[in-house]
Amino acid sequence: DVKVTQSSRYLVKRTGEKVFLECVQDMDHENMFWYRQDPGLGLRLIYFSYDVKMKEKGDIPEGYSVSREKKERFSLILESASTNQTSMYLCASRQQGAYGYTFGSGTRLTVV
Amino acid sequence: DQQVKQNSPSLSVQEGRISILNCDYTNSMFDYFLWYKKYPAEGPTFLISISSIKDKNEDGRFTVFLNKSAKHLSLHIVPSQPGDSAVYFCAARSSGNTPLVFGKGTRLSVIA
Numbered sequence: 467d468v469k470v471t472q473s474s475r476y477l478v479k480r481t482g483e484k485v486f487l488e489c490v491q492d493m494d495h496e497n498m499f500w501y502r503q504d505p506g507l508g509l510r511l512i513y514f515s516y517d518v519k520m521k522e523k524g525d526i527p528e529g530y531s532v533s534r535e536k537k538e539r540f541s542l543i544l545e546s547a548s549t550n551q552t553s554m555y556l557c558a559s560r561q562q563g564a565y566g567y568t569f570g571s572g573t574r575l576t577v578v
Numbered sequence: 579d580q581q582v583k584q585n586s587p588s589l590s591v592q593e594g595r596i597s598i599l600n601c602d603y604t605n606s607m608f609d610y611f612l613w614y615k616k617y618p619a620e621g622p623t624f625l626i627s628i629s630s631i632k633d634k635n636e637d638g639r640f641t642v643f644l645n646k647s648a649k650h651l652s653l654h655i656v657p658s659q660p661g662d663s664a665v666y667f668c669a670a671r672s673s674g675n676t677p678l679v680f681g682k683g684t685r686l687s688v689i690a
Contacts, residue, residue, distance in 0.1 A: 475619070499677060506587070508682035509622075509667060516675060524677065556621055562675060565610045569621030 469493075470570035472557050478576045485544040487573050489557030496562040498540035500524075500532065502553040503572075509556065515540055516562075547577045581605045582670050584681035593690045597655040601668030601681055604649065608670040612678065613642060613653050616665045625666070626653070658688045 473488040491498065499514040501524075511524030513532040521532050529551060533541045540559075544551055554574050558567035583602045591597045601611075609630040614622035628635040628642045628651065635642050641654045655662055668681040 470621070497675065501680075503616075506682060508584075509680040511677055511679075514677050558621075565627060565671065566612055566624045567678060569614075569623070571621045572619065574619070 470557055470559050470568050472555075472570040472573050474573050475571065476574045476576075478578060479544075479547050481548060481577055483544075483547045483577075485547045485575070485577075487542040487544075487555055487557075487575070489540045489542070489559075489570055490538050491540075491559040491568070492538065493559060493561070493568065494537065495559035495568075496537070497560040498534065499558045499560070499567065500530075500540065500542045501556045501558065502526070503556055504553050512542065544575075547575075549577050551575065552577045579604075580681075581608075582668055582679050582681040584666075584668055584684050586684050587682070588685040588687070590687045590689060591658045593660055593688055594657045597653075597658045597662065597686055597688070599653040599655075599666050599668075599684050599686065601651045601653075602649055603651075603670050605670070605672065605679075606649070607672040608679075609673050610671050611642070611644060611651050612669045613640075614667045614669060614680075616667060616683070622667060655686075658686075660688050660690050662686060663688045 470491045500512040501509040515534040531543045557570040612627040613625040616622040644651045665683045669678040
């Protein structure tokens with residue numbers, strides 16, 4: 467069964483901390499994505515990557531960065547966590563040319 | 579500027595009846611549309627999709643209708659079951675290796 471695995475289901479971090487959210491897929495997919503989900507705002511694209519070492523800004527990249535050193539792993543970095551980054555973070559992957567994504571289970575991040 | 583709109587934040591339906599979830603889009607370059615279902619604390623899962631060359635696609639209890647001239651699609655679930663209670667996201671993309679654009683979601687509650 468194909469999988470996208472997000473390393474943590476729940477995280478609590480302090481304001482100002484540097485936070486790493488990890489995502490690993492086992493499907494050899496080229497494309498990977500990070501979204502956040504907030505009530506009333508739906509899924510908003512933070513960053514995405516078409517392939518290894520590549521990255522593109524999404525709609526809300528401010529306060530975030532990403533790293534894609536290996537094809538299977540796409541990391542989202544909160545440089546200095548703030549309370550407005552409290553959210554559900556969703557990672558997804560997609561084979562090049564395909565339409566739909568496979569999502570991970572999500573990481574519920576709370577910044578206090 | 580919202581390119582994919584789900585104007586009903588919530589919908590309540592009795593078990594056994596039809597659920598109709600609506601989605602409007604503004605970008606005429608969109609050529610593929612998908613519906614995802616999301617339970618709390620889980621990642622979205624793919625439900626059904628439709629290409630712009632079709633106007634209907636069925637999969638069991640789920641049917642998606644596309645009206646290109648109106649830039650409108652709808653998801654019909656019949657008969658509705660309590661296990662269908664979830665948030666439903668409409669998503670769309672244009673050709674090429676572009677990310678999905680999601681609506682804000684509609685929370686469906688199926689009452690026994």
